[in-house]
Amino acid sequence: MFAVAGVSKFEDLVEAIPAHLRLARPLDLPHSQSEMALSRELRHLAEKNRGMSELTSFLGLGWTKHFIPAAVDSIVSRSEFTTAYTPYQAEASQGSLQQIFEYQTMVAEITGMEISNASLYDGATSLVEGMIMATACSKGRKGFAIASNVNPRWREVAQTYAGSNGWTFHDVGWEAGTGALDRAAVAKVLAGHAGKLAAVVVQTPNVFGLLEDLSGLADLAHQAGAVLLVAADPLACAIAEPPGSFGADIVVGEMLGLGIPTSLGGPGLGYLTTKKAHLRQMPGRVVGRTVDAEGTRAYCLTAQTREQHIRREKATSNICSNQGLMTVAASVYLALQGPQGLAEVAEQCASRLAYVRDGLQGAKIRPLFSGTPFQEEAFLLPPGSRARVEAACKTARLLPGIWLSDLLPGVPTESLLVCTSETHSRQDLDLLVSILSSAGGAA
Amino acid sequence: MPKDDMGRTMFERGRPGQRGTGALEWDIPRPGLAALFPDKFRRKKAPRLPELSEGEVVRHFVNLSTKNHHIDKGFYPLGSCTMKYNPKVHETLARLPGFTTLHPMQPAETVQGALELMWRLERMLGEISGMQAVSLQPAAGAHGELTALLVVRAWHLSRGEDRKKVLIPDSAHGTNPASAAIAGFDCVTVKSGADGRVDVDDLKSKLSSDVAAFMITNPNTVGLFETRVEEICAACHSVGAQVYMDGANLNALVGIARPGDLGFDVMHFNLHKTFTTPHGGGGPGCGPIGVKSHLAPFLPSPRVTHHDGAYGLDRPSTSIGPVHGAFGNFLMMVRAYAYVLAMGPEGMADIGHTAVLNANYLYGKIKGSLQTKYAGPYMHEFVLDGSPLKKTDLHTSDFAKRLLDYGVYAPTIYFPLIVPEAMMIEPTETESKATLDEFAEIFLEVWRQSREEPDTVRTAPHNLLLRRVDDVKAAKDLVLTHPF
Numbered sequence: 050m051f052a053v054a055g056v057s058k059f060e061d062l063v064e065a066i067p068a069h070l071r072l073a074r075p076l077d078l079p080h081s082q083s084e085m086a087l088s089r090e091l092r093h094l095a096e097k098n099r100g101m102s103e104l105t106s107f108l109g110l111g112w113t114k115h116f117i118p119a120a121v122d123s124i125v126s127r128s129e130f131t132t133a134y135t136p137y138q139a140e141a142s143q144g145s146l147q148q149i150f151e152y153q154t155m156v157a158e159i160t161g162m163e164i165s166n167a168s169l170y171d172g173a174t175s176l177v178e179g180m181i182m183a184t185a186c187s188k189g190r191k192g193f194a195i196a197s198n199v200n201p202r203w204r205e206v207a208q209t210y211a212g213s214n215g216w217t218f219h220d221v222g223w224e225a226g227t228g229a230l231d232r233a234a235v236a237k238v239l240a241g242h243a244g245k246l247a248a249v250v251v252q253t254p255n256v257f258g259l260l261e262d263l264s265g266l267a268d269l270a271h272q273a274g275a276v277l278l279v280a281a282d283p284l285a286c287a288i289a290e291p292p293g294s295f296g297a298d299i300v301v302g303e304m305l306g307l308g309i310p311t312s313l314g315g316p317g318l319g320y321l322t323t324k325k326a327h328l329r330q331m332p333g334r335v336v337g338r339t340v341d342a343e344g345t346r347a348y349c350l351t352a353q354t355r356e357q358h359i360r361r362e363k364a365t366s367n368i369c370s371n372q373g374l375m376t377v378a379a380s381v382y383l384a385l386q387g388p389q390g391l392a393e394v395a396e397q398c399a400s401r402l403a404y405v406r407d408g409l410q411g412a413k414i415r416p417l418f419s420g421t422p423f424q425e426e427a428f429l430l431p432p433g434s435r436a437r438v439e440a441a442c443k444t445a446r447l448l449p450g451i452w453l454s455d456l457l458p459g460v461p462t463e464s465l466l467v468c469t470s471e472t473h474s475r476q477d478l479d480l481l482v483s484i485l486s487s488a489g490g491a492a
Numbered sequence: 493m494p495k496d497d498m499g500r501t502m503f504e505r506g507r508p509g510q511r512g513t514g515a516l517e518w519d520i521p522r523p524g525l526a527a528l529f530p531d532k533f534r535r536k537k538a539p540r541l542p543e544l545s546e547g548e549v550v551r552h553f554v555n556l557s558t559k560n561h562h563i564d565k566g567f568y569p570l571g572s573c574t575m576k577y578n579p580k581v582h583e584t585l586a587r588l589p590g591f592t593t594l595h596p597m598q599p600a601e602t603v604q605g606a607l608e609l610m611w612r613l614e615r616m617l618g619e620i621s622g623m624q625a626v627s628l629q630p631a632a633g634a635h636g637e638l639t640a641l642l643v644v645r646a647w648h649l650s651r652g653e654d655r656k657k658v659l660i661p662d663s664a665h666g667t668n669p670a671s672a673a674i675a676g677f678d679c680v681t682v683k684s685g686a687d688g689r690v691d692v693d694d695l696k697s698k699l700s701s702d703v704a705a706f707m708i709t710n711p712n713t714v715g716l717f718e719t720r721v722e723e724i725c726a727a728c729h730s731v732g733a734q735v736y737m738d739g740a741n742l743n744a745l746v747g748i749a750r751p752g753d754l755g756f757d758v759m760h761f762n763l764h765k766t767f768t769t770p771h772g773g774g775g776p777g778c779g780p781i782g783v784k785s786h787l788a789p790f791l792p793s794p795r796v797t798h799h800d801g802a803y804g805l806d807r808p809s810t811s812i813g814p815v816h817g818a819f820g821n822f823l824m825m826v827r828a829y830a831y832v833l834a835m836g837p838e839g840m841a842d843i844g845h846t847a848v849l850n851a852n853y854l855y856g857k858i859k860g861s862l863q864t865k866y867a868g869p870y871m872h873e874f875v876l877d878g879s880p881l882k883k884t885d886l887h888t889s890d891f892a893k894r895l896l897d898y899g900v901y902a903p904t905i906y907f908p909l910i911v912p913e914a915m916m917i918e919p920t921e922t923e924s925k926a927t928l929d930e931f932a933e934i935f936l937e938v939w940r941q942s943r944e945e946p947d948t949v950r951t952a953p954h955n956l957l958l959r960r961v962d963d964v965k966a967a968k969d970l971v972l973t974h975p976f
Contacts, residue, residue, distance in 0.1 A: 050925060054852035054869065062848050062869045063748060065717040071749050077619050081836025084581050091830055095590025097605030104602065108595045111817065118513055120550050126583065128564040128770075129557035134573055135774035136560075137904075139961040140953050141896045143499070144560035145773040148553070151501055154973040158539040164972045167774065170631035173817030181674065202817050209792070209813035213645055213676030260533050288525055289533050303817070313606055314596030314818020315631065316776035328970070334774065338499070338974075339966035342951070342959040346499030351966040357634070357670035358907065362679040367670035370632040370764065374772030377553075384502055384549045385512035388538040392525075397516055399528045404520045421533055451597055475519040 099446075105477050106448040109258070109425045109468025110456075111172050111200050111282070112314050113306040115394065116472050121308045121381045130377050135334070135370070139349035140341075145373065146348035149336040152376040155383050159286045160300040161293025162322035167334035168371040169319030172280070172303025173206035176250075178321055178332045178366055179278045179301040180207060180216065183248035185330040185365060186276050186298065190247040191215050194238040196230050198223045198255035199280065201456040219246070222459075228257040228418030228427070235266065239273040246273055248299075252280040253292070256457065257418055258402075258425025258466065260289055267296030276327075283307060283320070284398070285423045287391040299323045306470075308382025309375055318375035328352060332366030397471035398424035404478050405469060412486030417464050424470060427453055430463040430489040438465075441488035449481060463489075498957060502542035502552055503974045512546040540976055559957060560773070561901050567923065567931050571873045571904035571916025572665070572713060574743045574765035579834065582769070582827035591826055596818035600804045606822065607803035611796045613829045614780075617761055620832075620840065621742075622752025623782030627791040629820040633740060634667040636760030636779030637707070639792060641675035642812045643783060644705050644734045644758060646790040650810070653732070655704035661690050663713045663908040668738060677704060684910050688714045688866030692723060699731045709738040710754070711745070711871035713908040713916070714864070715851065725755030734758060734787075742766045743920070744848055744872035747841035751782070758783045766843075767828035778824035794819075846921035847872040850928060854919050857932035861939035865911045872920070876903075878913030884946035888913040891938060893960060894952035898934040 056062055063071070082090070106114070124130070129144060136142030136149075153165040169175040176199075184191055195204070197220045211218065219242060221234045230251055239246060249270040253261035263279065270277040276298035281291065283304055292300045305317035323331055329352075337351035357364040386394065402424055406416060409428060417427040428450075430438060435452065442449050450467040453460045465485075469478065525534060544552070561568070568575035586592075594603055614626040630636035641658065648655050658677040660668045662684055669679040680698055685691035690708065699706075706728045710718045718724065728735045737751045737759035743766045745751070751759045763769045763778035771777075783791065793811035797804045835843070848871050855864070855874045862876040878888035892902035892915070904916040919928055942949050953959065 050849055050853045053856035054849065055856055056852070056869060059845060059849065062852055063717070063871075064869070065719045065871075066749050067719065067722070070722070070754055072747065072753070075837040076747060076840050078616060078835075078837045078840065079833060081839050082833045084579075084834070087830055087833040088581060088585060090833060091585040091826065092588060092590075094605035094609050095585075095588040097608065098590045098594055099598075099602040100590050100593035102589050102593055104598075106595060106598075108597045110597055112596055114593075114595070118546070120512070120546055122587070124550065124553045124557070127554070127557045128578075129560045129562050130773055131583070131770040132563040132578055133560045133773045134568070134570060134575060134771040137570070138561070138892065138896060138902050139963065140893065140956045140958050141561035141901060142559075142773075143958065144556040144558065147499060147501070147559070148556050148773075150972075151503075151974070154501070154503065155539070155541055157973045158541065161539075170635060170776075170821075171817045174631070174635075174815070200817075202814070206814050206817060209642065209815055210674070213642060214674065215676070260529070262532060264532070286535070287539065288529065288535050290535050291539075294536075310592040311595045312592050313594040313603065313822040315816065316821040316823055317817070325970075325972075328972075335972055337966040337969075338971040339962045339969070341961050345958055347958050347961045348499065349961050349963045349966050351963065351972075352970065353967075357666035359666065360670070361666045362669035362673040364666065364670040364673075367634045367638055367667050367674050368632070369634045369665075369667050370771075370775040370777035372631075372772075372776045373774030374770070375776060377773070381549060381553055384542045384544060384552070385546060386541070387511040387513075387543045388541045389509070389543075390511045390513045391541065392538065393516055396522075396525055396528070399525075400518075400522055401520060403523055403528060421529060448595075448598065448602075471516055478520065 104446050104448055105480060107450045107467045107469065107481060108448050110451055111303050112311050113468060113470055114311050114472055115306045115470050117308055117310065118385050120385060121378055124381045125374060125378045131374060136350065139347065143348060146336050148377055148380055150338060150348050152380045153336060156320050157322050159283050160281060160322045161291030162300055163325045164328060165320065165322040166331055167336060168376050169321055169333060170372060171315060171317040171319045173203040175301035175319030175321050176203045176280055177207050177210050179299045181366060182299055182330045182332060183276050183278050186327055187247040187274060190245055192217045192219060192242050192245040193248055193250050194219050194221055194235060194246055195250040196221050196252060198257060199252045200256050227420040228259050229420050230261055235269060239269060246275040248276045248278040250278045254282055254285055254423045257427045258422045259418060259420035260423055263292060263295035284395050287395040298327060304379045308378035316372055316375050318372045318379055329355060330365055331355065333368045333371055394471050398469055401469040401473055401478060402426055405467060405482055408482035409485060414485060414489055425466055425468040427464045427466045429461060430465055432463060434489045435463055437488040438485065441484050445480060445484055447480060447484060449485060501974050502544060506542055506544040506548060508543055510543040510545055512544055512549045567900040567927055569903050569917045569919055570901060571918040572740055574918060574920055576768050576920040577922040578768050578770040582830050585830050586823045586826045591823060604803050607796050609829050610825060611798050611803055613825055616832045617780055617782060620746060621759060621782045622750030624785040625788035625791060626780055626782045628780045628825055629792045629816050630779040630781060631816055631821050632775060632777035633760055633762045633779040634671055636781045637667055637671035638674055639815045640736055640758045640760055640781045641671055643787050643790040645675060646812050647787050648704055655702055657703045659698055659703055659706040661708060663910050664707065664709060665738065665740060668707045688716050689718055690724060692720050695724065696727050699727060699733060701731055703731060703733040705734040705736050707736045707738060709741055711741045714866050714875045715870035715873040716866060717871055721754045741872060744844055746843040748844040758787055763824050763828040767831050769824045769827040776821045776824055778821045843921050850919040850921060850923060854928045854932060858935045861936055873916060873918035875911050876915040877911050878915050881913060881942055884943055886942055886946050886949055888915050890949045890952065891942060894938045894949045895934065897953045897955040900931055900934060
């Protein structure tokens with residue numbers, strides 16, 4: 050091989066690397082392990098974790114555990130999908146291309162929008178991409194009227210990007226009684242920053258798990274020359290009127306849960322849907338339908354003049370690799386469920402939350418707000434009960450939810466955000482209610 | 493499959509009311525949607541999702557899958573993408589319930605194994621790259637670039653400097669300038685010299701105290717090691733600029749040289765290239781960044797900590813903040829960790845060695861046809877100049893489509909921009925000599941056809957399910973969702 054390569058020894062091939070810069074020692078890494086040995090080590094690490102199969106968990110915040118039918122992993126495991134790359138050569142990549150086209154169609158349908166891209170990294174980064182897009186849609190405006198009840202983890206990521214992009218955030222609070230966006234405050238912020246705002250940013254369900262009434266928001270935003278950017282839970286959209294019906298311009302969110310395990314939060318699947326009119330500002334890959342030279346239906350990557358490999362520093366986004374395989378998982382899941390199955394899963398989640406709410410009411414533990422929850426809701430435990438609840442939950446191997454005040458200013462210390470799904474049995478729900486009722490009841 | 497079934501979507505199959513999952517159990521009271529949600533919230537028209545049985549869904553996706561070229565099927569010489577074999581054990585291990593069922597908001601004491609894995613992988617990547625601190629959080633290479641630039645920006649700001657420019661060679665990936673723009677910088681292009689490497693004089697003329705960083709891919713995108721790397725780093729450092737290494741081509745260096753030793757301050761890794769996590773039809777990737785110690789305080793939060801045998805999380809106030817909602821693409825980290833264990837120092841040394849030898853061997857076999865613009869030897873890949881194809885009125889895209897007819901994927905084409913009609917070929921270290929020989933034969937045959945029967949090449953592909961796909965029509969007519 051060296052002779053064909055035109056050299057006599059390996060060192061000649063790397064002569065361009067100055068000798069003193071070459072690594073003169075073996076790397077300091079664990080010695081090579083057999084498949085058996087490394088499997089043992091990885092299993093050992095996995096066993097050091099206490100996963101959801103060992104703990105009863107009511108954690109949510111946008112990462113929700115749902116049941117995943119076996120057919121999903123059967124398809125996702127196929128190396129035809131796992132070991133292909135971005136489908137640059139359409140004629141040899143129709144499988145991935147058509148699958149992405151179908152994914153785009155389904156996400157657009159669910160959110161009530163006209164078009165979708167081929168995926169983004171996760172919910173938080175989809176919000177950021179939506180904001181970058183909103184600045185482009187508003188000819189470079191950099192202010193955002195952003196709801197204070199947006200997922201704080203997503204908001205933090207947006208904050209990371211804010212400095213370099215020159216963004217200014219104008220917080221819009223929530224109504225004290227309902228926990229919903231304070232609509233009067235939206236109008237006020239829009240009026241106070243005329244000509245400066247790129248978008249009104251809201252999330253539904255919001256961080257308290259409550260559905261937001263989106264009616265009229267698009268008009269408010271548009272009158273101010275801004276777009277309406279909505280972060281929406283796709284499962285909630287199965288039963289709740291989707292953002293598209295209310296004139297949203299950009300809809301983003303997280304698809305983890307729909308065929309995708311929680312996996313410490315990644316890989317998840319960020320989505321972004323929008324109106325056709327905003328295609329030129331949309332980030333990421335997109336697949337279109339066309340024909341081949343003989344008129345047979347075909348699919349290919351398209352509208353690429355927005356993208357980094359062509360537009361470079363003027364691209365709509367820097368994204369290249371996205372979450373391709375996760376769109377396979379979500380597509381198979383959505384196809385299996387169909388409209389009825391998806392609606393039933395959503396109804397199950399909401400019904401199980403209602404069951405918990407009813408149970409807690411008996412112990413005088415009430416929701417923090419009076420709004421309409423989907424599958425998450427914040428409950429207000431008595432002052433000083435947090436430590437008792439935590440101790441009781443530890444014994445019962447239960448993760449009761451997320452203490453909201455750890456993440457969000459302006460909520461009482463004992464606000465516990467509980468997330469239910471179809472995976473919780475009646476026994477799980479009874480256990481939660483019983484522990485919160487006894488440990489969280491009045492001391 | 494009948495030809496008229498090509499491209500038929502799920503939405504055109506099935507029948508109303510069908511679903512691929514069974515009804516769920518109701519072991520609790522069922523209040524009904526009307527009781528749960530006020531009318532103003534309720535969806536009036538259901539989303540038009542497919543209505544199919546489980547068997548129909550599976551058959552649909554299995555049929556789709558057969559229409560993909562993929563590494564397990566055949567050679568995939570997509571330059572700069574490092575399409576190496578992905579070991580199967582990684583897939584098994586990444587599906588362990590002890591990893592897949594974890595929730596990102598769990599208390600640290602319940603995810604000790606996951607944190608330990610991340611902590612160890614950070615240090616492994618540090619050793620392999622010669623960097624002093626690593627963050628695994630970025631979800632892809634471009635995300636790593638952006639994160640790294642935000643770190644560099646934060647470092648400059650901490651020194652009271654708000655530098656505005658990032659220098660980028662004309663041979664760079666498009667993600668470099670796109671990331672720099674989102675990180676708030678103005679991009680300045682540095683020319684390549686006649687040898688295909690950075691024109692160091694041009695670089696020096698553009699360096700100033702307003703330059704935050706120079707982003708350089710090494711080996712660069714024409715497969716050449718930047719021999720004057722020390723001089724480049726010294727020149728940048730002399731004006732206070734940081735030097736960023738785009739790690740897209742790290743595969744060539746593994747076990748041979750370490751970016752940290754070469755003088756770079758910051759870099760990104762592509763776990764889906766160098767560390768063989770599968771590409772998944774376009775992700776999920778994983779794009780960790782490595783930095784020298786002076787940049788470490790600015791890495792994304794949370795940081796994994798290790799004190800007294802326990803792993804935890806820390807959110808330093810100096811951090812740029814999180815760049816992902818959770819910890820990044822964790823299951824990709826599991827796969828990469830397994831890969832490093834399998835390789836060990838011995839296997840790691842072989843990666844760069846064999847990748848470099850394979851690329852130069854393959855070029856030696858085909859250089860009687862098309863040639864490179866810049867002289868070798870090359871590192872892990874080489875870039876052919878396709879302009880001789882014009883003699884018979886052909887283009888690189890025609891040549892690429894004809895290669896597909898022989899059961900191999902096409903090289904990366906029309907990149908980098910500094911080579912006309914570029915064709916970028918990266919064989920990787922996991923391909924055998926026999927595979928390289930077979931590809932060389934195919935390549936030479938297509939070259940012969942290009943001169944003797946150019947119409948065959950111009951109208952390719954001929955042997956696939958589809959003929960040439962009309963991407964102009966796709967861009968003009970824009971059908972981006974199924975027209976119901």
